[in-house]
Amino acid sequence: MTLTPQNLPADHPPVLSCRIGVLLVNLGTPDAPDAKSVKTYLREFLSDKRVVEIPSLIWQPILRGIILNTRPKRSAEAYAKVWGEKGSPLAVITSQQAEALQARLGDQAIVRWAMRYGEPSIAREMQALMVAGCDRILFAPLYPQYSGATNATAVDRLGDWLRETRWQPAVRTLPPYYDDPVHIAALAEDTARQLDALDFDPEVLLLSFHGMPLRTLELGDPYHCHCRKTARLLEEALARPGLRVVTSFQSRFGRAKWLEPATDATIELEAANGTKRMAVAMPGFSADCLETLEEIAMEGRETLLEAGGEHYAALACLNTGEPGMAMLEQIIRRELSGWI
């Protein structure tokens, strides 16, 4: 492992070689769509105090005694429905985003990707960037809307690694980009293209964001506001007066009150009120994953059709499409300014 072009003595510590690194970060996903792997993943994810804000003394017995004995089997069945040849969609798409961004940035930066839970870990990938000679690293959680349960916990993990590191790189973190005009334009372009390609004309465009416990809003988490503003700006940018845009929150977990309205209840209510044709976009997810491909594309369709709807389409996330990658390149280049 030679890090520098200099002729250093064999026992000299590695010297960094002034490269710029970018680490794309997403949530994490099980290693395989089986109950054992899902249990390992959920144990780490749901033990995170940023995700479940209940004192450990109360939460851990519930998690270990009930949830980890029931949910993994059910979730593994859901994962199996969306698992691809190359693995979990979230991991596959995040790796492809890193590859596409690397191609766009060329030799100006080294791009890698990591997951907050599971592999490839943040520590491993920060280390890999250091070994590749990066002394300046942009840490980029790919969550457009900020929340403690996503952005903050990823940065906490980065902090854990920094704490253990003697010779630290300079680090910047990517701010939330939900209302960035470049992000809104990418969402509008991608959504419009997908709407135009449908073989039906939707009456309603549902914008479904991942939910959060209501208490997090009361405690000052900006996530709810970021979602609402994303929805307002996207609706304005789409500028389709004939299309009714509705916002909802999906993936409710546990018994506490979550942000409302809930996506499943909203789909049911729309159908009950006579909506026949619905499209759903998920502007909080930078990559398709279990929550978009199973919960929304599959379960959501069943919900609408069973309640009397006739046409349903779940739109793809920005993923590696041109609008999404051009947006990512632009915001990453901006955050790297002064470095490249």
Ligand SMILES: C=CC1=C(C)c2cc3[nH]c(cc4nc(cc5[nH]c(cc1n2)c(C)c5CCC(=O)O)C(CCC(=O)O)=C4C)c(C)c3C=C
């Ligand atoms: C208390 C529980 C949860 C909170 C809070 C939460 C917030 C949150 N999650 C995402 C994005 C994703 N979540 C995903 C899966 C997922 N989420 C929860 C629970 C909470 N999420 C669970 C238990 C699971 C696992 C699946 C299941 O058993 O239902 C995923 C998909 C991961 C994948 O492997 O594909 C994403 C992405 C956000 C953005 C968020 C808060 C803003």
Ligand SMILES: [Fe+2]
């Ligand atoms: Fe989640």
Ligand SMILES: [Fe+2]
């Ligand atoms: Fe879900």
